[in-house]
Amino acid sequence: MLLAIDIGNTNITLGLWDGQSWQCQWRLRTIHDQTVDEYGIYLKMLLREAGPDQTVDELILSSVVPPLTRTFVAVSERYLGREPIIVTSATDTGVRIATDNPAEVGADRIVNAAAAYHLYPGASIVVDMGTATTLDAIAADGALLGVVIAPGMELAAEALTRRAAQLGRVALEAPPQVLGRNTVHAMQSGLVFGYVSLIEGLVMRLRAELSLPDAPVIGTGGLMRLITPHTPVITNVEPWLTLTGLRLIAERVRGSQPKE
Numbered sequence: 001m002l003l004a005i006d007i008g009n010t011n012i013t014l015g016l017w018d019g020q021s022w023q024c025q026w027r028l029r030t031i032h033d034q035t036v037d038e039y040g041i042y043l044k045m046l047l048r049e050a051g052p053d054q055t056v057d058e059l060i061l062s063s064v065v066p067p068l069t070r071t072f073v074a075v076s077e078r079y080l081g082r083e084p085i086i087v088t089s090a091t092d093t094g095v096r097i098a099t100d101n102p103a104e105v106g107a108d109r110i111v112n113a114a115a116a117y118h119l120y121p122g123a124s125i126v127v128d129m130g131t132a133t134t135l136d137a138i139a140a141d142g143a144l145l146g147v148v149i150a151p152g153m154e155l156a157a158e159a160l161t162r163r164a165a166q167l168g169r170v171a172l173e174a175p176p177q178v179l180g181r182n183t184v185h186a187m188q189s190g191l192v193f194g195y196v197s198l199i200e201g202l203v204m205r206l207r208a209e210l211s212l213p214d215a216p217v218i219g220t221g222g223l224m225r226l227i228t229p230h231t232p233v234i235t236n237v238e239p240w241l242t243l244t245g246l247r248l249i250a251e252r253v254r255g256s257q258p259k260e
Helices: 036-050 066-080 107-119 153-163 183-210 241-256
Strands: 002-007 011-017 022-029 058-063 124-129 132-138 144-151 217-220
Touching: 002 066, 002 241, 011 036, 011 241, 022 036, 036 066, 058 066, 058 107, 058 241, 107 124, 107 132, 107 144, 107 217, 107 241, 124 183, 132 183, 144 153, 144 183, 153 183, 217 241
Parallel strands: 002 058, 124 217
Antiparallel strands: 002 011, 011 022, 124 132, 132 144
8 A cells, every 4th residue: 555645834635545546535734843753643543544454565755844754754664664755856756857956846846747747648737726826837748847936825815914904814715706895805806816817827928938828727736626616727627636646656666666
């Protein structure tokens, strides 16, 4: 059984793959100061709930939170008895990183590119709405050409509330119309429809700049559900895109290892 883990700044995504399908998938809140033992006990509880016969014999990890990378390596070794594959720009992922400095590209960007190229062979654009809103451009040969990074919707909402004395927190959901007739709807419009326009505009510019007029746009990330009802630009939604990429990379690394 393969356990795939992606550690983001807001969420930790996990999936249990039995060689044919995902047996379980989880999305947890990232708690930055959680200890090895706390995460270890939590992970054992999840695996126990997944079923008594769910034995992890392989583990792959991608992370953009270096302190938690070390924590989860220790969790893997102490609680599962496994040394995880850690995805970096140096890992054989099958993705050529065609940026100025491949080492600075986040592991999640690489993993998503690998998954997108496998699911939709050819050029594509991946829009990931998490802590940050990112757009990854993938070439026809699978190369990761580059990334656009903007603040995530939750970060924008938090900044608006924190820096504007008369504006409070609002639920992240679309208002009944674009023009807000009260403060709550005005803020919701700026956040939801503002990010719809942000994504539409960036996709349009990327398609023109890279001559990719027909490239599919793949949406993923926890906040994508807020955007897709309001724009046709997202052509495909893959909520577990990162887990798919981790599975593919684990299979590739396993296949490249010498036979005993």
